[in-house]
Amino acid sequence: MSAVEISNIRKSYGGVVALSDINISIPSGSFFTLLGPSGCGKTTLLRTIAGFHQQDNGSITVATQRIENIPAHKRDVGMVFQDYAVFPHISVSENIAFGLKQRKVPKNEIEKRVSAVLDMVQLKPYAARMPHELSGGQQQRVGLARALVINPKVLLMDEPLSNLDAKLRVDLRRELRGIQQSMNITTIYVTHDQEEALAMSDYVCVMYGGVIQQAAAPWEVYYSPANRFVASFVGANNFMKVVLTGEQASISATKVTLPQAAKNGSREGIVAAIRPERILVNPADDKSDTISLPVKIRQVSFTGREMAVAATLSSGEEIEAITQPTPDIIRLRPNDDAIFSFATQEVQLFEDGATGARLS
Amino acid sequence: MSAIDSLPSRSFPRLSRPGFWTVITALAVLLLAIFLILPIANVLVISFFDANTGTFGLSNYWQVLTRRFYTVALWNTIVIGLLGMLGACLLGIPLAFCTSRYRIRGRAIIATFAVLVLCAPPFIGAYAWIMLFGSNGAVTNALKTFGIAAPTIYGIPGIVMVFSLKFFPYIFLMTENALNTINKSYEDAAENLGCTAFQRFYKVTLPLVFPAVSTGAIICFVLSIADFGTPAILGRGIRTLSTIAYAQYTSEMSGTPTMAVTVSMLMIAISMAALLLQRRILSKRRYASALTNRPVKKSMSPLKSVLVHSFCYLIVFLAMLPAFTVVYTSFLATSGPVFTGGYGLGSYARIMRDSPQAIYNSFVFSLAAVVLIAIVSGLLSFIVVRRDNAVSGALDLLLMVPYLIPGVVMAIGYVATFRHPPFDITGTVLIIVILVFIRRLPYGVRSTTSILRQIKPSIEEASINLGASPAKTFLSVTVPLMMPGLIIGSLMSFITAINELSSTLILYTARTVTMPVLIYVQVIDGEFGTAAALSTLLLLSTGLCVFIVFRFSERKEAAFV
């Protein structure tokens, strides 16, 4: 049984449709991330679950209980806010005890639970401090502790780390994931940082334009994107137009052999996608079942671990490869001619258009 | 596995119990409808029924706009309003320019005096000037011994002078604030483009502070035409709309105050027209800019410094002169209304003996009104700021209305509305408290609204999310965070409430007399000693509140405008 079932949720602001027919089911104890570009409706969905927005239509079930019409303060879903929202007028421990007091938990039990959760988020020494005496990261720990201590049925987090600096963000996301796993608490997490999403989640749910594009395990979303939007949004990708003349397909005027699926999707036109790290630059030997395309180098940049080689296909389309830094590649200069090649089975085909369907 | 599932859609009934804020909003609408809209609507309706025949029509307005008795008053009112406004600008703008562009020693003192002038009871100015320059005034008599005739303080020039000195702080404080927040780069750019210092002021600086100046000016205008005490005391035969509205009201006491009401509507119309005009002019000018390059204060050559300092201090000294005079007078020995020479606490002894009721009433009524204001403005500002719907927008607009309605008019509306049993509350404490509450509510709401806008809504959402109901959240999270604004708002409404004259003068009875009313009556009777003692008491409480606001508010004097 899923911990959270969201069915047919629809929400619009005046004329703007923010969520259209959202259906999600989230298994108990899993870390579920909503990922998508700005304005795609992530916050709206999360706030609808928390009860801060009234949906136009649809239902939300948490642990077998329908909650979509329960007032926000009776929903028992914990929430961690992007701007911390720590009550500035009471101390850290009072902040954490706030929810327990609303639930009329006996005093000595409040003390016990607050102290336990303070340990968990490593804030023991700060219990008596006022929020303005804490750093951003510490305040967000208070926010997390405050939401966890009430043992919510589901924990909601809206970009909780986005106001922190890069290093702290990585540390804290490990910690967050650790706590989530040890408490086995169902979590819905919003971010537009795809690395964060892939690193933390059991499931990544990619949204675009108020519609769910794909919800699956991180590697599945990465390796097996459901449509062109997911392929382009999660990780870097190169898209190349496929031209069909009769039975023969070609990319950038180079004849290629593509899977059968290519022939089915000729309505909108077809694009082929290849991940940059799958491209070999000027390979020594020509294996079978590869596609090799002549390119003109635009720019070669060294990023530390690897090289990014940007080039232009003869069709004018741009393409980028990411490879190990070898002397040969470092020597490449703009306007040099080169060959980019990749295995045919690494190519994924999509219908053209922003959310064109996957064909192979 | 795929986490997307398709479930059949089911429809369930929505929650039907209205939420806490819906109930509060409904109550707020009801409150304002009964105690704000209804009296004004009543006044409006009465004005359309002929004073003599009772037929419906515009005959009252026709009278007011054609009979000399009224047209002269209308003309006087507009002239006084415009000249008072002009005078306030002529004092306030240069002063603001000096304090914001030059290093002035004791700028804090100047600002504090300006705020004290603003908060002092308005009628004190009028009668203090009489004590100095009146027919038997100290300065008049002193000059007479040298055979010089002092300029008269009565009539339009006197009224305009009192208004200019009384209301210039609005212009000063608003303009100064605007000048301090102009990005200096604009002025630098003008200089770089070849403007002389004067051209720069005239072509760049002044237009940039125009919104602030015009807002201050409109306040001065509206207050000048609404003020009752000053023209009543200094008028000597000069009628204005507010004095004839009051006179008509007292003479029509037995019947329907038709003509008083018609005159009142005219006053509202003028205020409204002025406000709309200013809004219209302002709507095309919106200058927002980042304050990246703060204006710097220049030091001056010794001669210039002396001149500028004298100018600044002269203005605030003149404006404070009435207050000084009143305090000084209160310590003069008297026998009845006559000053016997020498000093003494006789006047204080007399007010303690003769009018403890008025002192007690003033404090109790004002405190009661302020408690109501604090509670209602806390709730109202939450509705206005946090609830995004048509009703909250309308409430926001409605709260502008009390600024525009002269006290005399509101009071007449109250008498006309609340005199029918079982809702007859005329002559009671309640009617005074409610009227003062409604009239001063906007001060409270403005203060709480501005602080609430700085509190992030996510703080309240966190509380709701943790299980506190909306009402509980408001009490345990919003109110504590709003407290500084609530305190400042309460103090400022207390200041205006305890100094309220124009409306209480119409509503008071022997039991509900207040200090300002008593002072007015005593000034008319020539009892200057006791009036001064009572005024000193008012000044003292006002000054104390100002002091506390200064302590609590980071914005200091800017909080008062």
Ligand SMILES: Nc1ncnc2c1ncn2[C@@H]1O[C@H](COP(=O)(O)OP(=O)(O)OP(=O)(O)O)[C@@H](O)[C@H]1O
């Ligand atoms: N209160 C509102 N009134 C009107 N439209 C709104 C409101 N809140 C959000 N929207 C619109 O709904 C859509 C979804 O907004 P939402 O805040 O859910 O996006 P998001 O995915 O959280 O974006 P971000 O990553 O920038 O936080 C946007 O088009 C937005 O403009």
Ligand SMILES: [Mg+2]
């Ligand atoms: Mg968002």
